[in-house]
Every structure is written in structure tokens, then in C-alpha cells.
Amino acid sequence: MKNKRLIIKDIEKCVGCGICMYACSKRKGEAGIDSSGILAVSLSGFERGATVIFCRACLDAPCAQVCPTGAMRVREGGGVIYNENDCIGCGNCIDACTIHAIFRRRDGKPAVCIHCGYCAKYCPHGVLAYEEVEPEEFRKVIV
């Protein structure tokens, strides 16, 4: 079944501007990046380019499996649903993610992409998109 998810259109086009990060926190009423579930990084220095890191929407999500309170739950069609009020900020989910796509907010709780697609509207160079995709299809990265 197809679901709408944040996808990578062409990662090689990323210039590392991080507008996606700022959009993500802006959506939550923040000027900054504290709650951002996406991170723009250089590839061991900008001379080798840049990339973005965010939740791959796993179908069998390790981060949800290690959550002791059920604050992080598997979402149907891939990814997670995060309920902040149930979260004790243990950080297990952050450690469990192999690609380090869950970030620690200033208050210790996790910041994770919920695939709302808001950031994609701001991506200036066509790296990100928000589209209906088969779960296994968009996880290939090369599209």
C-alpha cells in the first residue's frame, strides 16, 4: 500500500544549506533547530559535499522496539509515531538508530522525523520531496 513519505529525490544535489532543519523547527513555533528531525551535514568537510540525515521510515523500527514507555511506536506503512508526553528522555531510541537519524533536543528528549513533508516545500534544490510511495520503494535511496 502506498503512503505519503518524505523522500530523497537526488541526494547529490544537496548544498548543505539546512533550510529543511529550520523549516522543521519553524513548524513547531521555534526559531532554530531544537526540535528538528532532520540534519544537514558535510561529508567530512564541505569539499566532499553535503547530505541530509532523517528517519528512513523503517517497517520494523529498532527505535520503537527499545522504547520503554511506548512513547515511540511503529507507524503503519513505516516510520514512527512519537508521543512526547510519554517520553522519559532515556535516549534508547537515539542509540538504536543505525544511521543516527534521531536527535537529542536541548531538554534531552528525542527529535524525530514524522514524515509530514513540511521541509520538502522549502528545499531549494530538489533534494527532498513528499510523495506517495510503496514502503520498500523509497527506502532504496537511489530513485
Place this chain on the structure above:
Amino acid sequence: MLTKILYIDTSKYKYWVEDRKDLFEEWLGGTGVAVQLMKENMDPKIDAFDEESTIVFAVGPLNSAYPLASKTVAMFKSPLTGNLGESHAGGRTSTSIANAGYGAIVIKGKSKKPIYIVIDNDKVYFRDARVIWGIEDSLIVARIIAENERGRGIRSIMRIGGAGEKLVRYACVTTETYRHFGRLGLGAVLGSKNIKAIVVIGRGCRKIKDRKSYKEIYDEIFKLATKSDAMKKYHLLGTAVNVKPLNEKKGLPVMNLKSTSFEYAENLSGESLAEIIGRRIACAHCPVACIHIAVLRLPYENEPYFYKTLMLSYDYEPIYSLGTMLGMKTREDFLKVLYKVEAYALDAMTTGVCLAWATEATEKGLISEKETIVKLEFGNSDAYAEAVKYIVHQPNEFYRILAQGVEKASEVYGGKEFALAFGGNEMPGYHTGYAAHIGYLIGLRHSHLDNAGYSVDQKIDSYPKPEELVQKLMKEEQWRQILSSLVVCFFARGIYKPEIVCKALKPIGIEIEENELNKLGEKIYFEKLRLKKAMGFDAKKLRIPERIFETETPHGKLEKEYINQALEYFAKVVENC
């Protein structure tokens, strides 16, 4: 509002935070606040390398809140001019500082041994840098620090190369590989304090009360940045687009400004360099991605089919200073010298002007290979690459002096008439007319960006009275004090006009009218001028290099009398402030 100031005393390895709402409410941030912090924290008369010499890094209310607000202001005593040093850099500096929760960082004292400083949100760590001290390539320094420290993607690594360690008075501080606190020698001040690098890791935010109006003005700015023509120049060829038109109009300084047109200008043009762009990169929170990176592919000297691939960022200014000023015939020649300048972390503009002066001084017999070791001749990139190394290593008296800038070198060896420095700072790349040169002389940083005289020259047909031109330039500089207090990129000045600035400030809790904003710009300007005076600035002592009267500009040859009158008028302004 970002009102916290982080103080770091490197003599005692201590740090503390003060909330200075008073300062930020009165002076916004950036330049406005930095001037006040310099006044509070440093005796204006002390030497740039004194233990008590202070460095301020300041951001403003718009940093990390809006696109294109991606600059940090550094203020310090310049070892090059002996006067006020101010330099702005992009990269991730401003967002990291703002997201860590600070409006400014004040660095004092002098470490006994080499260190690098890590500012990780609320904490500061003093790291042992003895092992990496002596690594001359600023890129390698950053790679090592990046592997040692956390904060990938949310940090800025500001570091010095060999030039800063060796106290070359125009050593820069490089950040995120391609951006620089370029001018006036901040790298040497860090070097004098035994600080190899400053890492700022910031994750945080400011809560916005009025989300709706914040989103509206954010989207308006974002749209202007991405959909209108406001940023087009920077988005397309970048500032390098200037090479061809300046050459055609005879405003391009060539071979130490002996000429203003160049037969090889085409090879060094934005169009030519665009053919070898390897990638584009952006400063944090900027959709424009104006950082143009060229690929320089060099074969190994002794082995066939082996290549090293260097990625070098270029702009108009290094093309001018290390390209046309040095008579480079090809883009590869220019990039080879730029590579050395970047590795050692030198200011590209001053380095180019120094080498151009030394080449002409060689031609005129004032110096010889006895001093320069390599034979300097316009167009010889291998010789210049060697000379850059000597500026850093300073193997003899000549290079020890050249490492102090062209003003000093010409005092010792002669050739003042073609030593292209203004207020002790080496010339930017515009020989466009009166406004450019008067602008360099009266600008409080002696930078073309202080008041954009070069732009005035290119827009007007005939000049007003000298006093009127000075007033016009001062007015522009006063508005730019607001831009550098917010702190937005000067490239975005077409977007951040007074109306937009007022609208953008409102959702983050700052209510100010356009006329108040203009008044504040004027107030900051005069505060800065008074600080400059306290540091010993005397407008009557400004030297005008004779060369600028000998070489054709787009407005013909310049008359000395006009510039003298402008300076007389400006001297009165300085006296009365």
C-alpha cells in the same frame, strides 16, 4: 531575544555567562553590541598581541531565525592596521552561536600552551592542542578536530593555519572550509593567544509567540530569496561575474594597478571558472548557495595517470588579488596560488596586493632575489606559490617585513607610491572611480563593503561635490551597521530593506520603526568611529597611494584635489564626533 554573553578567559581557563539584555535592547546585536563589548573589555591603546587584547564574536536577532541571516561579526584590534579590526564570516558560525543560546562570545587572555576551545551549548572545554600546533594546512586541522568532537551538522569549526601561528598580520580564520573571517588579521590574534581553533556546537531555539506572523514574514523573505531576482547574481555566476564588465570598463586592477584592462581577463572570468565548478555549497540557513567551488586537477609530479583533485572556492576578490593583480594568464595558475593561500589561511586580498607590490618593487630594482629568494614576475604562479610559503615561514628579514603588510614593507624598502593600502589595509578589487577610493579611505574597516563606493561609481555619470559624496558613502555605511547588527549577509541587502527588517523583528519580540532603525544605524556608526579614534585613528594621516592617479578608471584619470577635499571634510566629521 539572544541576550546572553559567553566570556572565556584563556589565561585562567575559566568561563562565565552574563545576561546583558540592556546591551542587546539598545544596540540590537552584531556590530552594535560588539563595539560596546570592545569598549567594556579592552584598553583601546594596547597592542593587538597583548594578553589583554580581546576578541568579540557577535550575532544578532535575525540569526537562525530567518534565511540569509548567516553572518557572524568578529571584532578585535587589528595587528595589520593597529586599529579597529572587524570581519564578517558565514558558514555555520552564526547559527551555531545563536542555537547555543548566545548573542556574543568574548575571548580574553592568552593560553600558556596551545589549545582549542570547544563551546558545547552551555559548556566550554579547553582542549590540549599541542599535538596539532604546527599543522599548517587549515583543512587538515579541521578534519582532525571534526573527528575528535561531537556535533556534526550543528557545529562550526573556526581555525587558523600556519599563517596565524606565525603571526602573519593578515592571517585569516577559516570556518567550514570555505568561509573566512578574512580581513585585518584575526588569525594572528588567535595565534598570539595560542588558540588553534574555536568549535561552537549549538542545538537550541527561541520560542516564537506569534507563529502566524513569523511564518508569513519568513515565507516572504524565502520567496524573495528564491523566486525574485534579488539574489540572482550570487545564485548564478556569483561575484566572479564582475571580472568581464570591470575589465571592459577599465576598472579592473591589473599587475599592481599598472593597468585596468587585461588581455587574459577572459580566462579568469566567472564564465571561465564556471566551466570547472565541482559543486556548490551554502552557508547555514541560506538557499542561495553562493559558494562556488572549482576543481583543480593536478597530476603527480613523477607518476603518470595519478592526479590530486583540489576543491577551491573562489569569488571576485581572490580572482582580483591573486589573479589579475599578479598577472595570471590561466585559471589554473590562479587556483594554484589560491590553494596555498587557503591552506595557510591567509587573507587572499592582502596577500595578493603584497605580492603585486613586491613584484613591481623587483622590476624597479628596489629589491632583488636576495630578498625575495624566488624571482617574482607577473604571471609566474610557481614563484608566487613559493613566496606565499615564505610569507608564512619568514626565512629572512624581507619576508618578516612583508608578513606585516604592504604599508610596512614600503616604509622599509620604498615604493610607497605603488603600495596599495588604504588606512593600512590592502586594496580591494575596484579601481572604478572616486567613490571606491574615498570609500576605502573613510570606511571604518577600510573595506569596499563598508560603503560600496565601487557600486556608486558604476551607477553615476558625474560626481557631486566631494563633501556630498562623503555624505552619501557615510549614509550607506550607517545603514550597513544595521545589517551587520542583525546580522544578515550583505549580499542580501536587496531583500533586507528597512520595511522588511522591521517586519522580521516583530515576531521575535523587537518593535522598532523604520526611522528609529535608521537613527540607530547612525548611532552605531559614530560609536564605532569614536572607538576607532580611541584606538588612534587620525583621518588627517590617511595616505593616498599615487598609483591610483596614474591609472585610467572608467571615469578617466582621477584628480588628487577631489580626494583631498573629501578627506578634509571627513577629517572634520571625525574631529567633531
